[in-house]
Amino acid sequence: MNDEIETSDALxxxxxxxxxxxxPVPSDLQAAARSAxxxxxxxxxxxxxxxxxxxxxxxxxxxxxxxxxSFRFAxxxxxxxxxxxxxxxxxxxxxxxxxxxxxxxxxxxxxxxTDEYGxxxxxxxxxxxxxxxxxxxGEIVTPWITG
Numbered sequence: 001m002n003d004e005i006e007t008s009d010a011l012x013x014x015x016x017x018x019x020x021x022x023x024p025v026p027s028d029l030q031a032a033a034r035s036a037x038x039x040x041x042x043x044x045x046x047x048x049x050x051x052x053x054x055x056x057x058x059x060x061x062x063x064x065x066x067x068x069x070s071f072r073f074a075x076x077x078x079x080x081x082x083x084x085x086x087x088x089x090x091x092x093x094x095x096x097x098x099x100x101x102x103x104x105x106x107x108x109x110x111x112x113x114t115d116e117y118g119x120x121x122x123x124x125x126x127x128x129x130x131x132x133x134x135x136x137x138g139e140i141v142t143p144w145i146t147g
Contacts, residue, residue: 034106044132044139047073047080073142080142082131086124091131093118102132 051072071082079094089103096118103110105126114120114133128144 044141045075047075047078047140047142049143050074050079071142071145075140078135078137078140080131080133080140082142082145084124084145088121089124089129090119090121093133093135097135099136100134103129104132105129 049071051070053068053070067085069084071084073080073082077095081092081094083090083092091101091103091114093099093101093114096116098114098116098118101112101114101120103112103122103125106128107126110122110125112120112122128146130142130144132139132141
Protein backbone atom coordinates (compact mmCIF):
# COMPACT_ATOMS: atom_id res chain seq x y z
CA MET A 1 0.00 0.00 0.00
CA ASN A 2 2.78 2.48 0.89
CA ASP A 3 4.61 1.60 -2.34
CA GLU A 4 1.50 2.60 -4.32
CA ILE A 5 1.26 5.95 -2.50
CA GLU A 6 4.95 6.66 -3.03
CA THR A 7 4.66 5.70 -6.70
CA SER A 8 1.59 7.95 -7.13
CA ASP A 9 3.34 10.86 -5.41
CA ALA A 10 6.41 10.41 -7.59
CA LEU A 11 4.26 10.31 -10.70
CA UNK A 12 2.41 13.49 -9.68
CA UNK A 13 5.75 15.20 -9.04
CA UNK A 14 6.98 14.23 -12.53
CA UNK A 15 3.76 15.53 -14.13
CA UNK A 16 4.00 18.80 -12.15
CA UNK A 17 7.64 19.23 -13.23
CA UNK A 18 6.72 18.62 -16.87
CA UNK A 19 4.13 21.43 -16.78
CA UNK A 20 6.59 23.78 -15.09
CA UNK A 21 8.96 23.37 -18.04
CA UNK A 22 6.37 24.38 -20.68
CA UNK A 23 6.76 27.81 -22.27
CA PRO A 24 3.96 30.35 -21.67
CA VAL A 25 0.96 30.18 -24.01
CA PRO A 26 1.13 32.99 -26.64
CA SER A 27 -1.56 35.67 -26.24
CA ASP A 28 -2.95 35.12 -29.78
CA LEU A 29 -3.41 31.43 -29.00
CA GLN A 30 -5.17 32.31 -25.73
CA ALA A 31 -7.52 34.64 -27.67
CA ALA A 32 -8.24 31.91 -30.23
CA ALA A 33 -9.01 29.44 -27.43
CA ARG A 34 -11.44 31.91 -25.81
CA SER A 35 -13.17 32.47 -29.15
CA ALA A 36 -13.50 28.73 -29.71
CA UNK A 37 -14.85 28.33 -26.18
CA UNK A 38 -17.62 30.84 -27.00
CA UNK A 39 -19.03 28.42 -29.58
CA UNK A 40 -20.28 26.22 -26.76
CA UNK A 41 -23.21 28.65 -26.62
CA UNK A 42 -23.87 29.06 -30.33
CA UNK A 43 -27.61 28.85 -29.64
CA UNK A 44 -27.57 32.15 -27.68
CA UNK A 45 -28.79 35.11 -29.71
CA UNK A 46 -26.19 37.85 -30.10
CA UNK A 47 -27.78 41.23 -29.48
CA UNK A 48 -27.04 43.90 -32.08
CA UNK A 49 -25.63 47.24 -30.94
CA UNK A 50 -28.21 49.88 -31.85
CA UNK A 51 -26.81 52.86 -29.92
CA UNK A 52 -23.56 53.82 -28.20
CA UNK A 53 -23.43 57.22 -26.53
CA UNK A 54 -19.70 57.47 -27.30
CA UNK A 55 -20.59 57.70 -30.99
CA UNK A 56 -23.18 60.44 -30.56
CA UNK A 57 -22.19 64.06 -30.82
CA UNK A 58 -24.02 66.31 -28.37
CA UNK A 59 -25.03 69.48 -30.17
CA UNK A 60 -26.16 72.54 -28.25
CA UNK A 61 -25.50 70.98 -24.85
CA UNK A 62 -23.69 73.01 -22.23
CA UNK A 63 -21.48 71.60 -19.52
CA UNK A 64 -18.85 68.93 -19.28
CA UNK A 65 -18.79 65.52 -20.81
CA UNK A 66 -20.62 62.92 -18.74
CA UNK A 67 -18.85 59.95 -17.18
CA UNK A 68 -21.91 57.90 -18.11
CA UNK A 69 -21.84 55.67 -21.15
CA SER A 70 -25.06 54.26 -22.55
CA PHE A 71 -25.65 51.37 -24.93
CA ARG A 72 -28.78 49.93 -26.50
CA PHE A 73 -28.83 46.40 -27.90
CA ALA A 74 -31.69 44.59 -29.63
CA UNK A 75 -32.73 41.12 -30.71
CA UNK A 76 -36.12 41.03 -32.44
CA UNK A 77 -38.56 42.76 -30.05
CA UNK A 78 -36.25 42.58 -27.00
CA UNK A 79 -34.17 45.64 -26.08
CA UNK A 80 -31.35 45.65 -23.54
CA UNK A 81 -30.20 49.05 -22.28
CA UNK A 82 -26.88 49.28 -20.46
CA UNK A 83 -25.79 52.39 -18.56
CA UNK A 84 -22.23 52.41 -17.27
CA UNK A 85 -20.55 54.88 -14.92
CA UNK A 86 -17.19 54.51 -13.19
CA UNK A 87 -19.06 53.13 -10.14
CA UNK A 88 -22.16 51.32 -11.43
CA UNK A 89 -23.67 49.24 -14.19
CA UNK A 90 -27.42 49.42 -14.71
CA UNK A 91 -29.03 47.07 -17.22
CA UNK A 92 -32.68 47.15 -18.31
CA UNK A 93 -34.61 44.64 -20.36
CA UNK A 94 -37.60 45.83 -22.40
CA UNK A 95 -40.31 44.71 -22.25
CA UNK A 96 -39.95 44.45 -18.48
CA UNK A 97 -39.17 40.90 -17.41
CA UNK A 98 -37.82 39.43 -14.19
CA UNK A 99 -35.28 36.94 -15.53
CA UNK A 100 -31.93 35.41 -14.58
CA UNK A 101 -29.00 37.36 -16.00
CA UNK A 102 -25.22 37.55 -15.78
CA UNK A 103 -22.47 40.13 -16.00
CA UNK A 104 -19.49 38.32 -17.49
CA UNK A 105 -15.87 39.48 -17.46
CA UNK A 106 -12.78 37.58 -18.50
CA UNK A 107 -12.17 36.62 -14.87
CA UNK A 108 -15.61 36.42 -13.28
CA UNK A 109 -19.30 35.74 -13.90
CA UNK A 110 -21.81 37.41 -11.59
CA UNK A 111 -25.19 35.64 -11.46
CA UNK A 112 -28.08 38.09 -11.01
CA UNK A 113 -31.81 38.51 -11.59
CA THR A 114 -33.64 41.52 -12.95
CA ASP A 115 -36.45 42.96 -10.83
CA GLU A 116 -40.10 43.16 -11.91
CA TYR A 117 -39.25 46.25 -13.98
CA GLY A 118 -36.56 44.36 -15.90
CA UNK A 119 -33.73 46.25 -14.19
CA UNK A 120 -30.57 45.23 -12.35
CA UNK A 121 -27.82 47.41 -10.86
CA UNK A 122 -24.38 46.28 -9.74
CA UNK A 123 -20.92 47.69 -9.18
CA UNK A 124 -19.19 48.55 -12.45
CA UNK A 125 -17.37 45.47 -13.76
CA UNK A 126 -13.85 45.33 -15.14
CA UNK A 127 -13.56 45.77 -18.92
CA UNK A 128 -14.21 43.97 -21.13
CA UNK A 129 -17.58 42.64 -20.04
CA UNK A 130 -20.88 41.58 -21.50
CA UNK A 131 -24.44 41.21 -20.27
CA UNK A 132 -26.38 37.97 -20.68
CA UNK A 133 -30.08 37.39 -20.07
CA UNK A 134 -31.98 34.10 -19.95
CA UNK A 135 -35.42 34.89 -21.39
CA UNK A 136 -38.34 32.49 -21.83
CA UNK A 137 -37.69 32.63 -25.59
CA GLY A 138 -33.97 31.83 -25.22
CA GLU A 139 -30.70 33.33 -24.12
CA ILE A 140 -29.47 36.73 -25.31
CA VAL A 141 -25.90 38.00 -24.97
CA THR A 142 -24.48 41.40 -25.81
CA PRO A 143 -21.18 41.73 -27.65
CA TRP A 144 -18.17 42.38 -25.42
CA ILE A 145 -18.17 45.97 -24.17
CA THR A 146 -14.55 47.04 -24.26
CA GLY A 147 -14.66 50.66 -23.17
